[in-house]
Amino acid sequence: MRELSVYYCSKCGYYGYYQLQRNAVCPKCRVQMAPLSISYQAFMDLSCEDRDELLSQHIIDSSSPYVQRLLAPHKENNSREVIARMGDRITELEIENEKLNQTIEWMHQTIWELVRKNKGMVPDDKINPDQGIDP
Known part of the structure; x- marks a missing residue:
């Protein structure tokens, strides 16, 4: 039996646990979800805040260069x-x-x-x- 993997929607941030990638479709956006580079158990061990931070970072990383350029000054000046x-x-x-x-x-x-x-x-x-x- 295959292990569960964590997938997330890069548009809305919805995440879920699936065994097969073909089943990982966002129920809100109806788009294929991307796998997270973390194991299911490691993801479950994270706190809610850490999960949100991880998903946010993945969404930002996969977003357009324009969004990344908009967020760059905030990162540099977030005292x-x-x-x-x-x-x-x-x-x-x-x-x-x-x-x-x-x-x-x-x-x-x-x-x-x-x-x-x-x-x-x-x-x-x-x-x-x-x-x-x-x-």
Whole structure:
């Protein structure tokens, strides 16, 4: 049995799931629907907003060059979208930076404990392997 594929209408945005491409005809526009380059399961895993964004992008990509030229300045000057993406990226980088700082701090403490142990500054019985040097 063939898997379901996702098809969409490039005119109205209607989408549906079909096994055969010949069955993929838009019920509103009565035109042949185009397949999406995503598997049925991956499409089902998307949120409604992500599905709408994917379909919108496919409709814009398949539209006439005139429509694409009209939308080009909007894409370049859409500061809200750019700011939102930059804000998300900043948050990701701050989280990553915090993790790296914690790792560096742990490594620094471990290295100094080993230096003290090797120099004989701390007796071996004062070192707890799980927690470092006992106070």
